[in-house]
Amino acid sequence: MKIAIGSLNRAKKLALEKAVEAAGLQAEIESVSVPSNVSEQPFSDEETRQGAVNRAKNTLTEANADIGIGLEGGVMETDAGLFLCNWGALAVKEQVIITAGGARILLPPTIAEQLRSGEELGPVMERFTARAEIRQHEGAIGVFTNGLVTRDEMFLHVAKLLLGQFLLINKK
Numbered sequence: 255m256k257i258a259i260g261s262l263n264r265a266k267k268l269a270l271e272k273a274v275e276a277a278g279l280q281a282e283i284e285s286v287s288v289p290s291n292v293s294e295q296p297f298s299d300e301e302t303r304q305g306a307v308n309r310a311k312n313t314l315t316e317a318n319a320d321i322g323i324g325l326e327g328g329v330m331e332t333d334a335g336l337f338l339c340n341w342g343a344l345a346v347k348e349q350v351i352i353t354a355g356g357a358r359i360l361l362p363p364t365i366a367e368q369l370r371s372g373e374e375l376g377p378v379m380e381r382f383t384a385r386a387e388i389r390q391h392e393g394a395i396g397v398f399t400n401g402l403v404t405r406d407e408m409f410l411h412v413a414k415l416l417l418g419q420f421l422l423i424n425k426k
């Protein structure tokens with residue numbers, strides 16, 4: 255079986271590898287770069303979920319895989335402020351697409367303001383931490399949870415939610 259993920263991001267890839275192992279699947283895992291067909295910085299729960307769905311579908315075609323996975327990070331406005339949000343999607347030929355939501359946490363007001371003025375979270379986090387490529391490692395979620403929940407761990411949970419639903423539906 256070939257499972258492909260629509261991202262070259264290290265944290266996302268690691269999450270999928272661990273989830274495939276946890277699910278007991280024997281699979282070749284491939285990473286491909288595909289468009290999310292939403293904004294570079296999704297700004298709602300719906301847009302973030304749509305980005306994950308688009309990535310999963312684009313991955314299935316692009317990699318000619320049995321399963322296409324899309325993982326997407328975004329932000330969403332709430333009455334309590336701007337939250338990080340995360341979504342995943344799993345696409346299989348001729349089956350209904352499976353989706354699952356990930357963790358959400360409040361962003362500090364200084365970070366939220368920079369996003370509202372049009373900046374992307376990736377570069378904002380690099381300035382905030384004075385470190386490069388945070389999004390490939392612990393991510394904003396890791397930084398704002400004192401390292402307790404890293405980006406790959408958060409996406410591992412999402413990838414398990416996806417594979418678990420897939421396994422149940424396809425149980426013989």
Ligand SMILES: O=P(O)(O)OP(=O)(O)OP(=O)(O)OC[C@H]1O[C@@H](n2cnc3c(O)ncnc32)[C@H](O)[C@@H]1O
Pocket residue numbers: 260261262263266294295296325326327328374375376377379388389390392393394395396405
């Ligand atoms: O290569 P891809 O798969 O696109 O990986 P990415 O890190 O850009 O991740 P997303 O596109 O899913 O995330 C959407 C935007 O939010 C940023 N982002 C999301 N989560 C983040 C995090 O935990 N830390 C830093 N930046 C994050 C990211 O840089 C993008 O601008």
Ligand SMILES: [Mg+2]
Pocket residue numbers: 294
């Ligand atoms: Mg991106």
